[in-house]
Amino acid sequence: MNGRYPAAVDVAVVGSGPAGAAWARTLHDLRPDLRIAVFEVGPVLSDPPGDHVKNIADPEARRRAQRASEGPEADLGAADPAATVDGRRGRAGTFLVGEGFAAGGTGLPVGAMSSNVGGMGAHWTCACPRPGGSERIGFVDDLDALLDEGERLLGVSAQALANAPLAGDVRRVLGSALDGDRPADRRVQPMPLAVRRDSNGGLHWSGPSVVFGDVLRTGVALLPETLVTRVRRSPSGAVQGVSVRDLRDDTVADVGARVVVAAADALRTPQLLFASGIRPTALGRYLNDQPQVLLAVRLADDLLAGVPVPAADDPTVVSRGSGVSWVPFDDDRHPFHGQVMQMDASPVPRPDLPADRPGAYVGLGWFTAKDVRPQDRVEFSETAVDGYGMPAPSVHHTLTALDEQRIAAAEEAITTAGRALGTVIDERPIRLPAGSSLHYQGTTRMGREDDGTSVCDVHGEVWDVPGLFVAGNGVIPTETACNPTLTAVALAVGGARHVAKTLATSTPDGKDTP
Numbered sequence: 001m002n003g004r005y006p007a008a009v010d011v012a013v014v015g016s017g018p019a020g021a022a023w024a025r026t027l028h029d030l031r032p033d034l035r036i037a038v039f040e041v042g043p044v045l046s047d048p049p050g051d052h053v054k055n056i057a058d059p060e061a062r063r064r065a066q067r068a069s070e071g072p073e074a075d076l077g078a079a080d081p082a083a084t085v086d087g088r089r090g091r092a093g094t095f096l097v098g099e100g101f102a103a104g105g106t107g108l109p110v111g112a113m114s115s116n117v118g119g120m121g122a123h124w125t126c127a128c129p130r131p132g133g134s135e136r137i138g139f140v141d142d143l144d145a146l147l148d149e150g151e152r153l154l155g156v157s158a159q160a161l162a163n164a165p166l167a168g169d170v171r172r173v174l175g176s177a178l179d180g181d182r183p184a185d186r187r188v189q190p191m192p193l194a195v196r197r198d199s200n201g202g203l204h205w206s207g208p209s210v211v212f213g214d215v216l217r218t219g220v221a222l223l224p225e226t227l228v229t230r231v232r233r234s235p236s237g238a239v240q241g242v243s244v245r246d247l248r249d250d251t252v253a254d255v256g257a258r259v260v261v262a263a264a265d266a267l268r269t270p271q272l273l274f275a276s277g278i279r280p281t282a283l284g285r286y287l288n289d290q291p292q293v294l295l296a297v298r299l300a301d302d303l304l305a306g307v308p309v310p311a312a313d314d315p316t317v318v319s320r321g322s323g324v325s326w327v328p329f330d331d332d333r334h335p336f337h338g339q340v341m342q343m344d345a346s347p348v349p350r351p352d353l354p355a356d357r358p359g360a361y362v363g364l365g366w367f368t369a370k371d372v373r374p375q376d377r378v379e380f381s382e383t384a385v386d387g388y389g390m391p392a393p394s395v396h397h398t399l400t401a402l403d404e405q406r407i408a409a410a411e412e413a414i415t416t417a418g419r420a421l422g423t424v425i426d427e428r429p430i431r432l433p434a435g436s437s438l439h440y441q442g443t444t445r446m447g448r449e450d451d452g453t454s455v456c457d458v459h460g461e462v463w464d465v466p467g468l469f470v471a472g473n474g475v476i477p478t479e480t481a482c483n484p485t486l487t488a489v490a491l492a493v494g495g496a497r498h499v500a501k502t503l504a505t506s507t508p509d510g511k512d513t514p
């Protein structure tokens, strides 16, 4: 018997990224009577658990935290900028999908995951745009109220960096080139970011620690280095709990639960359901990665003229204070999601750019929505296993003719935006390999009804499996170009509110009150 685990809880959350954290926080706030445990396969990186690694000041310590997030097999960890896996390169804090990355079509050559308390949410860029137009999920009636709460939980602000050097000028120039007759909420504006200014003026980037708030201190149990191997069910099909493996000593245990929330990312949530014998037709299907193009631009001299060159001993002044500008998705005028940030602050480094004053270059990144299709999917093996011993994934993902058209249009749009800002450096926009978005969606998508094209209902409850909920980007059913985390957190809040309202109180003998 493994003493680390309770025999039973009311709600078992699998995964401690933003989606799992939002479930735990919302449920605990609304129903402090419920026993909630969060199971996470990765280690704790920080105190408080789930903090963003960018808040770790010491570069060596930050590097160690990133490495600790890179999964079970060192050779799949690619955070060393020089390291590649079969010519594929991952981002710091992530590890790549194994050899099944391209079982059909181009697959996701740089499809990646993070295994740590906080998940990818400890490594993300924190951009939190709201979906617009066709990106929105029409059948979620209270979507705006949920997005409001998502922004509150993530600590989103459009103002924290709005007045950064150059940011206002970049917005002004882009706005006059691109705004036209857009509605006010879809004009060029500061990117809403999950970041706040500390009392000393420094930046604190939101990881899931911010979403958890106090709940890990006030009652929610966090169980790191614990792989959930299976969702257990009764003969009638209702959820009974989870089976877990303690990675510290390789022992196994069963933990009872009345509700299980699988928030284990868009590749591993379907993996857990598959491993549990829960295999609705749509499971793993509708997988979509947003195609992305990049362009580097040297800002026009008249834009740079007003911004003093930082002192030589303060090379970080531009990156620390730089804003991110947002060119929102708009179905009619601009069906792309655009973000513009100072190269000095970019998560995609460009060592090839000529030396220049800090702030001289901006990087433009335009995402398009993928043509979402059931045949784009992640499948799992009955026999082969991944580095954790879970069913090995194989990815089928192909760009369609419509995708090619959308990408070509995005290349045109990004070039127009780049030319407005200054001198375009790249001969043509750079297409990133599939998987680069790190925004995989659709694999456990929600639907209005159980018609074989969805896995769960509007609350995230899996069709025909009472008590099993799914959460994270995988539940988003629409074609989106914008970054998905805010939406995933909002939908998690919706699911948790539903359970808070409907789950009966447990009596001390473990029975539900009528």
Ligand code: FAD
Pocket: 014, 015, 016, 017, 018, 019, 020, 021, 039, 040, 041, 042, 091, 094, 114, 115, 116, 117, 118, 119, 120, 121, 122, 123, 124, 125, 126, 127, 128, 226, 227, 228, 229, 263, 264, 265, 266, 268, 269, 272, 347, 438, 439, 471, 472, 473, 483, 484, 485, 486, 488
């Ligand atoms: P995750 O954060 O991936 O968390 C899932 C957790 O589940 C992981 O910790 C994993 O270890 C755990 N897990 C998986 N399987 C099991 C199991 N069987 N048992 C126990 N635990 C398990 N998104 C944006 O919206 N805006 C951005 O600007 C942005 N920038 C990004 C930049 C980078 C470099 C990266 C890496 C990601 C970025 N993203 C961004 C994506 C964002 O981080 C994800 O959308 C978000 O973290 C998803 O939240 P989640 O909780 O669904 O999944």
